[in-house]
Amino acid sequence: MTAPIKFYQTGTFTVGNRLLSPEQRSVQSSLERSNSLNSGHRACQGCGEALGARYAVDAAMRATQGQLIAANATGCLEVFSTPYPETSWQLPWIHSLFGNAAAVGTGIAAAMKVKGRNNVRVIAQGGDGGTTDIGFGCLSGMFERNDDVLYICYDNEAYMNTGVQRSSATPAGARTATTMAVGAEPGAQFGQGKNVPLIAMAHEIPYVATATVADLHDLETKVEHAMSIRGARYLHILVPCPLGWGAASQDTIKLARLARETGLFPVFEAEGGEVTAVTKIRRRVPVEEYLRPQKRFAHLFGAKGQQQMLAGIQARADRNIKRFGLLDVETAE
Amino acid sequence: MNMQKPFAITLDPGSSLANKTGTWRTERPVYVDRLPPCNAQCPAGEDIQGWLFHAESGDYESAWRHLTRDNPFPAVMGRVCYHSCEGVCNRGKIDAAVGINSVERFLGDEALKRGWQFKGPASESGKHVLVVGAGPSGMSAAYHLRRMGHRVTVKEAGPLLGGMMRFGIPKYRLPREVLEAEMQRVVEMGVKVELNTRVANIATAMQEGHFDAAFLAVGAHIAKRAFIPAKDSSHILDAISVLRSMEGEDQPMLGRRVVVYGGGNTAIDVARTAKRLGATEAIIVYRRTRERMPAHDFEVEEALEEGVMVKWLSTIRQAGEGALTIEKMTLDEKGNPQPTGELETLEADSLILALGQDVDLSLLEGVPGLEISDGVVQVDAATMMTGHPGIFAGGDMVPAERNVTVAVGHGKKAARHIDAWLRGTQIAQSVKHAPATFERLNPWYYSDAPKTVRPQLEMARRTSSFDEVQGGLTEDNALFEARRCLSCGNCFECDNCYGVCPDNAVIKLGDGKRFQFNYDYCKGCGVCVAECPCGAIDMIPETV
Structure with a gap:
């Protein structure tokens, strides 16, 4: 997923690189990037979703030469970007209901087809609530009909806009307003929730991928590839939420990076239901390093810590590593 | 304008740019420059990070010209310098220090191969400076003084240029053709050299030659x-x-x-x-x-x-x-x-x-104001001037560590202060940037790349001949090595801040012009600070 040339000074990990030719550089490093989500939006300091949305939509804008329409589910992204009468969006953008973004996307794509404007492409986007819970029926329908829409889920692992309630993307052990840190097993229950990227794969749609805001090159490559394909596509981006996770605003990218490096958030691509590529872990770290800076996991640590729950979360990371082959050489457990 | 509005819409659509989110901020990011440890360490005062920057893009001539602003002898340095810069290199804490010395040698050798020459001064000052001793310190001073437009005469007691570089360093460490070529390049700038000319008394020599100032750089030749x-x-x-x-x-x-x-x-x-x-x-x-x-x-x-x-x-x-x-x-x-x-x-x-070894200080006899102790002449450490106005000294004959790099550094420092003294001005003490420490870096962004090892001459020839022991890097290797530099503490335009800002509050000014914060929209989240690879952004509290 990374550029073929290695530059040891800047690495292949920085946003830009003066040593690359302009066409090899990332969209975000360009003076001409479309800034699809413009300044002045009301997202919190260090918002991962605002960042993820600009990364993804800017890349889609470049891939379609600006011929792009977005449908948006209700959620943080919608609320902070469009308080009436202002908008931060610099592309045609429509919001209808919480649960119907995929269906609206389908409708726009159908309309463009009828009008013979095949060059205009459609994305539908929402948070994890609008995607994995409320909009899930419409999403599954869009998948099974193989509608020509790229659906992007910005996953911050809870309903942040309404005050941090649990969603089906909330990880086990996390404290939310509806999964309080009380009782024998505080926080979100183990064994609940759903993995929508795997469910999307089960629909055997042309393209499914996961990404994080910590790896821009990987994210942009995936968006670009998705826009080169017709049919239903799904991109699931992990976007840390400083407010809901109880993390420092400057740690947004660091946390996304650690989510991948622990194995808790596997980064992969799949075509037609088969995994085709995984982004390997570069420097494996124990889950504790990822969990500790987040107050939503504070009850796992300290004097009355939850060793068993920590072990359970580590086991989940280990399972991902094994299942997706996230390490080059399997280290002995 | 009589625009028909859709049903129930009473306001024109506006842009969120009207919402100046900068007012949320309690801390603001500011770009800073920090002093990288290599530069801070270099006794010759080289801007190592600065010349590596040019070498990274393969622009070796710019790299060489940048390097030789401070040190005219990279091919010599790349062989005999003890490269204390590498000892403090922050990359050493990641894998291994950047091979600064080997890139320096590559640039020096490249310059000799391509015949790059120094440019002469833009204008002549009309002043005449005497340099005593054609060693590293004397020739370094001669080079810098000549660049500043002064007439320079070097008087050397020995039959050849180079001083202790020639008479103290064996050939297998410093081939003589390399030494001679770098010395001659200084001569070609219009520096007059008188070989086999021992200065018996500095006061007499200055008077007879009508010199305006003198730089003494006699090596420690007495065992x-x-x-x-x-x-x-x-x-x-x-x-x-x-x-x-x-x-x-x-x-x-x-x-x-x-x-x-x-x-x-x-x-x-x-x-x-x-x-x-x-x-x-x-x-x-x-x-x-x-x-x-x-x-x-x-x-x-x-x-x-x-x-x-x-x-x-x-x-x-x-x-x-x-x-x-x-x-x-x-x-x-x-x-x-x-x-x-x-x-x-x-x-x-x-x-x-x-x-x-000791230095023969007999040429100083009878000069008023000079202070000699422990076999060396005392100088003002800030200016290299001795107690006698207009007479400066450096290298082995002043109190300091004795090596080529220190000597070259003395030559440069003395030249700047001789120039100021001749013009009747003083060089304002420049405030040094705070150090670029390892803790300020975000090493995630640097790829893993161990140091390139220079080839060494095979053992049989090492003990039977005076061929050079240490080989040089190939161009590929030199480029690789230069690109291992982390650019500690100084922006190298990686675009990270521009990319990672959730609020588009970083303005990219274009190649070589770096970036600017747009404080109208910067919310002060600090992501740019955390993700800056080289630690070139500080967070400072807003004043209320």
């Missing part, structure tokens, strides 16, 4: 002596004479078993030279242990590889015919060697003393 009871027939030489005679027609006769007394770099140099001259055994006698040896460890290592032997914790009590009496030593609690009374005999055809 120190130690009292060793010796028989007439014992063959005792000093290291510096042995090394000097290597430059002449007649190579010194040392015999088959050569003993060198001392523990500095000169002791190592002379032992390795003896080996190359055919000695079957070259033995260094040193009174302390390897850990306490002043010689640089890599040179000790190279010497040991070549078969030089060392008798640690030993002193020489007596020199007889064909044999020496050695006394074993022991280190006391303070680490000082103490005699044990235990004696042994060591066969030796010759004994070479390498116990340090």
Whole structure:
């Protein structure tokens, strides 16, 4: 997923690189990037979703030469970007209901087809609530009909806009307003929730991928590839939420990076239901390093810590590593 | 405008740009420049990070020109400098230090190969400066003074340019054609050199030549002596004479078993030279242990590889015919060697003393204002000026560590202050940036890349010839090595801040112009600070 040339000074990990030719550089490093989500939006300091949305939509804008329409589910992204009468969006953008973004996307794509404007492409986007819970029926329908829409889920692992309630993307052990840190097993229950990227794969749609805001090159490559394909596509981006996770605003990218490096958030691509590529872990770290800076996991640590729950979360990371082959050489457990 | 609005819409659509989110901020990010450890460490004051930046893009001529703003001798430096910069390189904490010295040598060699020349001064000042000694310090000063537009005359007592670089450093470390070429390039700028010209008295010389200022850079050519009871027939030489005679027609006769007394770099140099001259055994006698040896460890290592032997914790009590009496030593609690009374005999055809060197300061006699102590002349450390106005000094003859890089640095510093003194001005003390520490970096963004190792001459030729031991890097390797630089503390335009801002509050100004914060929208989240690879952004509290 990374550029073929290695530059040891800047690495292949920085946003830009003066040593690359302009066409090899990332969209975000360009003076001409479309800034699809413009300044002045009301997202919190260090918002991962605002960042993820600009990364993804800017890349889609470049891939379609600006011929792009977005449908948006209700959620943080919608609320902070469009308080009436202002908008931060610099592309045609429509919001209808919480649960119907995929269906609206389908409708726009159908309309463009009828009008013979095949060059205009459609994305539908929402948070994890609008995607994995409320909009899930419409999403599954869009998948099974193989509608020509790229659906992007910005996953911050809870309903942040309404005050941090649990969603089906909330990880086990996390404290939310509806999964309080009380009782024998505080926080979100183990064994609940759903993995929508795997469910999307089960629909055997042309393209499914996961990404994080910590790896821009990987994210942009995936968006670009998705826009080169017709049919239903799904991109699931992990976007840390400083407010809901109880993390420092400057740690947004660091946390996304650690989510991948622990194995808790596997980064992969799949075509037609088969995994085709995984982004390997570069420097494996124990889950504790990822969990500790987040107050939503504070009850796992300290004097009355939850060793068993920590072990359970580590086991989940280990399972991902094994299942997706996230390490080059399997280290002995 | 009478625009028909859709049903229930009463306001024109507006942009969120109307919402100045900068008012949320309690802290603001600011771009800073920090002093990288390599630059801070360099005795010659090179902007190492600055010239590596040019080398990274393969623009070697710009890199060389940037480097030679401070140090005119990169090919020499790339061979003999002890590169303390690499010892402090932050990359050393990730994998291995950047091979600064080897890239410097590559640039120096590239310049010689391509025939790059220095540009002369833009205008002439009309002032005339005398430089005494054509060693690293003197030639460095001559170069800088000439660039500033002064007439420069160098008077050198010896028959050739280079001073201690020629008479103190063996050929296998510094090939003479490299040295000569870098010296000549300074001469070609219009520097007048008078060889075989000893300055007997500086005051007289300045008066006779109508010089406006002088820079004294006499090397330490006089060997120190130690009292060793010796028989007439014992063959005792000093290291510096042995090394000097290597430059002449007649190579010194040392015999088959050569003993060198001392523990500095000169002791190592002379032992390795003896080996190359055919000695079957070259033995260094040193009174302390390897850990306490002043010689640089890599040179000790190279010497040991070549078969030089060392008798640690030993002193020489007596020199007889064909044999020496050695006394074993022991280190006391303070680490000082103490005699044990235990004696042994060591066969030796010759004994070479390498116990340090002194400077001949006789040219300073009768000059008012000069202060001489511990065999060196005292100077103002900030300006290199002696107690006598207009007379500056540097290199071996002032109190400092004695090596080529320090000497070159003295030359540059003195030249700047001579220039200021001649113009009747003073150089304002520039405030140094705060250090760029490792803790400020975000090393995630640097790929893993271990150091490139320079090729070494094969062992058989190392002990039988004076061919250069250390090879140079190929272009590919030099480029690779340059790109390992982390650019600690200074923006290298990686676009990270521009990319990671969730609020588009970083303005990219274009190639070479860096970035600016748009404080109208910056919410002060600090993501740019956390994700800046090189630590070039600070977060400071807003004033209310």
